[in-house]
Amino acid sequence: MEDRYLKTVRVLADYQFGRGAGKALFPESCQFIVSRKTGKIRQITDDGRRIATIKPESGWLSISIEGARRLKDLLPYPQLRVVVDSRVAEFIAAGKNVFAKHVVDVDSTIRANDEVIVVDESDILLATGKAVLSAFEMLEFQRGVAVDVRQGVRK
Numbered sequence: 001m002e003d004r005y006l007k008t009v010r011v012l013a014d015y016q017f018g019r020g021a022g023k024a025l026f027p028e029s030c031q032f033i034v035s036r037k038t039g040k041i042r043q044i045t046d047d048g049r050r051i052a053t054i055k056p057e058s059g060w061l062s063i064s065i066e067g068a069r070r071l072k073d074l075l076p077y078p079q080l081r082v083v084v085d086s087r088v089a090e091f092i093a094a095g096k097n098v099f100a101k102h103v104v105d106v107d108s109t110i111r112a113n114d115e116v117i118v119v120d121e122s123d124i125l126l127a128t129g130k131a132v133l134s135a136f137e138m139l140e141f142q143r144g145v146a147v148d149v150r151q152g153v154r155k
Helices: 002-017 021-025 065-074 086-093 135-140
Strands: 031-034 041-046 049-054 061-063 081-084 103-106 115-119 125-131 145-152
Touching: 002 021, 002 031, 002 041, 002 049, 002 061, 021 065, 049 065, 061 065, 061 115, 065 115, 065 125, 081 086, 086 125, 086 145, 103 135, 115 145, 135 145
Parallel strands: 081 115
Antiparallel strands: 031 041, 041 049, 049 061, 081 103, 115 125, 125 145
């Protein structure tokens, strides 16, 4: 059963984040938290740390800070990243949302509702969350939330 779960989440990660993401996120040592009611995978952990959650409403992966670290190490800059002005880095790391006026660079393929990794101008991981705007909008707009931060590295 564990092999089937591992294969499922790896395929999902490869589709959502790009080829190779599944193996980088989910090593053989992963454990799965499964819903007793539905039998579906809810969370994936490794060594007691949550890597990702499968959102029941969409079926997509929601990554934790640990998952973001693994993806950041795998993916070349600026893939999957929203880069913010270093002057607001501490606020973002504390779990505050990213506003469009603070975005200095972004992966051009990001669309609204995509899972993203938030980094500063030195490519240091600050947070993970969900894009509220597309990449184009993040760079063009001067107002509004660009990324709904789920978890900051300091929270």
